[in-house]
Structures are given as structure tokens and as C-alpha cells.
Amino acid sequence: MKEEKAVSIWEVAKKAGVSKSTVSRVLNGYGASEKSQEKVWKAVEELRYRPNRSARSLRNNTKNLLGILIPTELPYDTIADPVNPSKLKGVVNKIKELNYDVLIFIEDTSDFQRLHEIIMEKGLSGLLLFSPISSEILKSLREYQIPYVAVNWEDSTYIQHSYVKTDLAKATQLGIEHLISQGYTDIGLINWESPIIETTFNEIMKKARLPWKGRVWNTSINMSDEAIWKYLDQRCHRAYFSFSYSASFQIMKYCKQKGLRMPQDVALISYEFFPFYDLHYPRLTGVRQQLELMGEMAAEQLVKMIEGNKEITGQLISPQLIIRETT
Incomplete structure (x- = not known):
């Protein structure tokens, strides 16, 4: 697939009919009039704008921010799921090593516009998807060139799909x-x-x-x-x-x-x-x-994608048999 030319903040400002500083304030959640916000988000949507967070972090000497998305609309309690703490521990261990930070947020993923606004406002460089989300949302993430890694699941709709999961x-x-x-x-x-x-x-x-x-x-x-x-x-x-x-x-x-x-x-x-x-x-x-290892591998894979590795891969992790008294 041919890579599209990145849209600049100047183009968003021109499309929205506002100043560059207004676009910046809206994207960073610093406030603007409701009318200006509507214009900016409409322009962002139409142009499929995605800010270069890596470059900004280098200029400001700040860490890049990864998002861990936990959907609210699944038919089971993902917050209480006992597999998530170990995955999270692996992610945190690896991103510290790679000089990144992480933001965990819980959101209804059926509303991509809202999801996109959060990604822009929070300055997320990429997403770790801890639970399955719809193929339509994955398609939108790909169209907007938002890097993501599915953690312990995959979507068979896409041949090229970035994931790390148990075999x-x-x-x-x-x-x-x-x-x-x-x-x-x-x-x-x-x-x-x-x-x-x-x-x-x-x-x-x-x-x-x-x-x-x-x-x-x-x-x-x-x-x-x-x-x-x-x-x-x-x-x-x-x-x-x-x-x-x-x-x-x-x-x-x-x-x-x-x-x-x-x-x-x-x-x-x-x-x-x-x-x-x-x-x-x-x-x-x-x-x-091996959930902690899974978290580490997913974080490392996402950072590689953010930093320019365009190869989309799926990785399988072998589990371990623990023999106790019921066999």
C-alpha cells in the first residue's frame, strides 16, 4: 500500500479557517471556543491528520506516550480479568527501558471519532489493544496511520495485522x-x-x-x-x-x-x-x-513501529505446562 504524504498542522489550520495556535490548543486540550473546536476536529477528520509525536518529544525533551486501550463494550469484565496485571507489568517494564510513558484509558471503541480525539488530545504515539475491538475500528486506525499492537488476540480480517499472542x-x-x-x-x-x-x-x-x-x-x-x-x-x-x-x-x-x-x-x-x-x-x-513476556514484546514491537519500522508482524509465544495434582 502506497504511504500517504503526512498532513501538516498548517494544512489543518487552513482547512479549518483558524490559526495554527488554535489548532495546537484544540489538539492539546488547552481550550478554544466550541465553534473553533468543531472546525478543527472536522478538518482533522477530513485530512486524517496525525501529529508527529516523536519529533515533538525530541524537541521538548519529553517522553513519548503510549496508550493502553481497554474497551467498555465487551461482554465480560476486562478490568477484573486476572490476565491483565501481568501483561501490564511487562509493558511498564519495557517502556521504562525504552524511555516511554504509558496512559491507560477505558473507552467505548464503537465511537471512532471520540477515540481519535482522545489519541490527539493526549498525544498518544500508538496503542496497545488489550482486548478485541471491531474490524471497522482497526481499519480506521490503519487509515489514520495510528500504530497499534493487539495484545493476546488477532483479527483474521487482515493479513497484515500487528499482534503478540499465545500460541x-x-x-x-x-x-x-x-x-x-x-x-x-x-x-x-x-x-x-x-x-x-x-x-x-x-x-x-x-x-x-x-x-x-x-x-x-x-x-x-x-x-x-x-x-x-x-x-x-x-x-x-x-x-x-x-x-x-x-x-x-x-x-x-x-x-x-x-x-x-x-x-x-x-x-x-x-x-x-x-x-x-x-x-x-x-x-x-x-x-x-507467558503474559509478562507478552507485554514486553508488545511494547517493544509498538515502539519499533512508531520509530519507523514499517514491517507489520504477528508473534506467537509458547505457553508452559504446569503439572499439579489434577492429572
């Missing part, structure tokens, strides 16, 4: 092959993450000449406890690999109520492994994502 095929392989190595043949899979998980599961089970048809429950992240128990009543397998830690805990609760021993009667592996897993009895076997 889900590898995660599936680690879990299922461990269960098989322990002698389990009747294995069920609970999946809400990605089709690649079911595909990998089927391939491994077929290769091992084990039954695989009808053993995958493709559900949603918002599955109810009642739905999990109904599933277990209908299809109680000898072992499970669950890609939902809430479902994992319900399986443990179900086994306790039904008098089923773990792993003697039912074995369980959970995708993700948090320190609090060791507080449960029996201690839960899990496949752990």
Missing part, C-alpha cells in the same frame, strides 16, 4: 498430549477461544487413534454455571482440558459434589495458570501463558 495450537498440544501420556483416552475439550483449538485437538486425537468426534464443547466466555453442570451431567468424560478457568472451577466443584475423585475418577487441565490455583485442593494442573 493456542501449542497450548492445546501441551494439554492433550499430557493427558494422553498419563493414559487418558476419554478426553473432553471445553473451548470458547478459537477454532484452531478444536482443529488441533482433533488432529492430535486422530493421530493417537483415540475417539474425537463429539468431544468438543464450543461455548462462550459467558457460559453459566448451570450450563456447565448440564454439560457435565450429559457428557461426563474421564478427563477434560478446559479453556475457561471459571469452567475449570465448576468441574472441580461438580466432582466434589458427585463424590468423584481427582484425578482418580476425573482428570482436569485448565488453560491459564495463576498462583491462586495452588490454594485449591487438589491443586490444579494448568497451561500457563
